[in-house]
Amino acid sequence: MLMKIAVVGVGAIxxxxxxxxxxxxxxxxxxxxxxxxxxxxNGLRIDxxxxxxxxxxxxxxxxxxxxxxxxxxxxALKTTANMQLAPILDVLLKPETTLLxxxxxxxxxxxxxxxxxxxxxxxxxxxxxxxxxxxxxxxHLDQGAIRLGEYNPQQEAGITPKMxxxxxxxxxxxxxxxxxxxxxxxxxxxxxxxxxxxxxxxxLQQSTQGLLTDRHCRDLLVELMEEVIAAANHCGFxxxxxxxxxxxxxxxxxxxxQPSMLLDxxxxxxxxxxxxxxxxxxxxxxxxxxxxxxxxxxxxxxFLDQKNSP
Amino acid sequence: MLMKIAVVGVGAIxxxxxxxxxxxxxxxxxxxxxxxxxxxxNGLRIDxxxxxxxxxxxxxxxxxxxxxxxxxxxxALKTTANMQLAPILDVLLKPETTLLxxxxxxxxxxxxxxxxxxxxxxxxxxxxxxxxxxxxxxxHLDQGAIRLGEYNPQQEAGITPKMxxxxxxxxxxxxxxxxxxxxxxxxxxxxxxxxxxxxxxxxLQQSTQGLLTDRHCRDLLVELMEEVIAAANHCGFxxxxxxxxxxxxxxxxxxxxQPSMLLDxxxxxxxxxxxxxxxxxxxxxxxxxxxxxxxxxxxxxxFLDQKNSP
Numbered sequence: 001m002l003m004k005i006a007v008v009g010v011g012a013i014x015x016x017x018x019x020x021x022x023x024x025x026x027x028x029x030x031x032x033x034x035x036x037x038x039x040x041x042n043g044l045r046i047d048x049x050x051x052x053x054x055x056x057x058x059x060x061x062x063x064x065x066x067x068x069x070x071x072x073x074x075x076a077l078k079t080t081a082n083m084q085l086a087p088i089l090d091v092l093l094k095p096e097t098t099l100l101x102x103x104x105x106x107x108x109x110x111x112x113x114x115x116x117x118x119x120x121x122x123x124x125x126x127x128x129x130x131x132x133x134x135x136x137x138x139x140h141l142d143q144g145a146i147r148l149g150e151y152n153p154q155q156e157a158g159i160t161p162k163m164x165x166x167x168x169x170x171x172x173x174x175x176x177x178x179x180x181x182x183x184x185x186x187x188x189x190x191x192x193x194x195x196x197x198x199x200x201x202x203x204l205q206q207s208t209q210g211l212l213t214d215r216h217c218r219d220l221l222v223e224l225m226e227e228v229i230a231a232a233n234h235c236g237f238x239x240x241x242x243x244x245x246x247x248x249x250x251x252x253x254x255x256x257x258q259p260s261m262l263l264d265x266x267x268x269x270x271x272x273x274x275x276x277x278x279x280x281x282x283x284x285x286x287x288x289x290x291x292x293x294x295x296x297x298x299x300x301x302x303f304l305d306q307k308n309s310p
Numbered sequence: 311m312l313m314k315i316a317v318v319g320v321g322a323i324x325x326x327x328x329x330x331x332x333x334x335x336x337x338x339x340x341x342x343x344x345x346x347x348x349x350x351x352n353g354l355r356i357d358x359x360x361x362x363x364x365x366x367x368x369x370x371x372x373x374x375x376x377x378x379x380x381x382x383x384x385x386a387l388k389t390t391a392n393m394q395l396a397p398i399l400d401v402l403l404k405p406e407t408t409l410l411x412x413x414x415x416x417x418x419x420x421x422x423x424x425x426x427x428x429x430x431x432x433x434x435x436x437x438x439x440x441x442x443x444x445x446x447x448x449x450h451l452d453q454g455a456i457r458l459g460e461y462n463p464q465q466e467a468g469i470t471p472k473m474x475x476x477x478x479x480x481x482x483x484x485x486x487x488x489x490x491x492x493x494x495x496x497x498x499x500x501x502x503x504x505x506x507x508x509x510x511x512x513x514l515q516q517s518t519q520g521l522l523t524d525r526h527c528r529d530l531l532v533e534l535m536e537e538v539i540a541a542a543n544h545c546g547f548x549x550x551x552x553x554x555x556x557x558x559x560x561x562x563x564x565x566x567x568q569p570s571m572l573l574d575x576x577x578x579x580x581x582x583x584x585x586x587x588x589x590x591x592x593x594x595x596x597x598x599x600x601x602x603x604x605x606x607x608x609x610x611x612x613f614l615d616q617k618n619s620p
Binding site for chain 2: 200203214217220223292293295296297298299300302303304306307
């Protein structure tokens with residue numbers, strides 16, 4: 001089955017996953033912003049642990065109005081750009097289109113489900129070390145798996161046919177797809193890493209190993225992870241307290257890594273504070289749980305983000 | 311009455327107060343470290359809002375062993391150097407010597423009272439904007455008052471004769487001395503300012519106005535102040551919750567100012583984390599109060615201090 005796929009946002013995430021899908025023969029249509037001219041002329045270049053490749057000619061668009069309607073629309077914008085989504089999706093979606101959201105944090109699904117209630121909405125949590133190092137040029141350093149779930153605000157979605165369709169789409173790309181029956185729980189589990197590591201990497205201007213090898217900073221990482229776990233459990237999810245140590249030791253073993261928020265900061269891009277900090281903080285507060293330490297980090301990041309905006 | 315006065319540590323605080331005392335005719339003996347050669351040759355230079363002056367010849371010493379025993383010993387070292395105090399004070403103290411400690415934070419009095427139980431121990435909390443801008447060269451920008459109390463671990467010391475003696479010492483210097491009957495309460499009150507402003511100035515690399523004028527950072531300042539007030543009240547002191555807003559508005563009106571910890575950091579001096587952060591955190595924890603947000607800041611500072619040490 002040749003699926004028509006739209007990739008909205010061609011940064012690191014849209015570039016690597018869209019590029020891999022195009023490389024195995026899918027009909028992929030890329031909606032670009034700043035890199036449009038370069039990619040239309042030169043295509044995409046992917047330097048990947050899965051094997052380097054180039055796509056000299058890709059279907060590149062500057063406006064959603066020029067794009068065909070697609071079977072799958074992959075949303076790979078930063079969450080900070082989500083206010084731009086509605087006019088794009090209004091054009092790209094057919095009633096039977098599946099939306100695949102590749103974003104971190106909380107809140108985006110609620111917005112999409114409200115606006116496009118008839119479309120299937122799936123989300124992939126990306127466990128990947130990659131960055132865009134030039135126009136149309138993606139560097140994929142490590143990992144790559146996607147935790148995939150279908151959004152269902154009422155109950156656990158379970159493993160659905162649409163999830164199997166998306167997994168099939170990624171066949172032969174080298175990307176592992178892991179199903180999660182409870183997407184929101186998986187999102188909170190990812191926040192257990194994102195909240196401490198992304199935030200402290202920006203505030204203290206350090207990559208992962210720099211944070212992990214200092215005694216006080218390591219304590220702080222653990223305390224923040226424990227707070228996120230406690231918040232998640234307070235919100236009705238189930239994350240074991242020992243998960244903090246699991247993530248800590250896994251990160252010890254990873255290559256030294258600059259979290260995506262540190263890269264955003266260094267490149268003077270807005271930080272994803274709303275989805276990774278404020279929405280979880282609000283969600284927990286509504287259940288009566290104060291994420292006090294997380295709020296300290298969020299307030300510091302808000303200050304730095306404000307000073308950093310070009 | 312001509313008193314013999316020793317000043318141990320001639321940074322900003324020892325320099326300005328010792329200089330002012332010498333300038334009104336007291337017999338002041340300065341124990342110096344890095345600036346000894348310069349000060350022995352050139353004396354002290356004080357640029358002060360109270361009037362600029364020079365002291366071309368001062369009694370400068372490199373070793374306590376060369377100094378006379380004194381009626382008053384002013385300890386104006388950074389608390390990070392307090393481990394060097396015992397051998398110095400062993401030499402300088404007579405049984406009737408009054409110790410005057412000009413330091414921030416908690417913990418130093420306990421140590422001194424234990425080692426020198428027979429000497430009167432007074433502490434001055436300095437509300438002053440000043441810094442050492444060169445060898446033997448002090449710049450005093452604003453304020454200058456000292457809140458003075460006598461140390462008494464059992465009960466409120468009240469207003470004591472020794473406190474009046476010290477106030478008399480500062481007569482004609484231009485420095486206001488305000489008596490506090492409860493020194494430890496005054497120390498906690500000063501921590502309400504020091505903990506948020508010193509810490510965030512280092513973590514976020516900002517002077518006071520930069521911190522105050524950002525909405526998120528201002529919220530964080532207030533939350534930290536409220537936490538310190540809650541901790542103090544938990545430890546048996548009485549600080550009104552409204553004190554946070556009082557300090558905030560007072561700082562709004564002050565000239566833009568680099569807190570001393572930021573100056574220490576910029577000059578690669580060790581930060582006073584033990585007295586300003588860890589000792590208060592421990593003291594509150596012993597009473598069952600977790601200074602959670604303060605600990606986040608302390609852990610970040612410990613990380614930065616470690617990376618900053620030369």
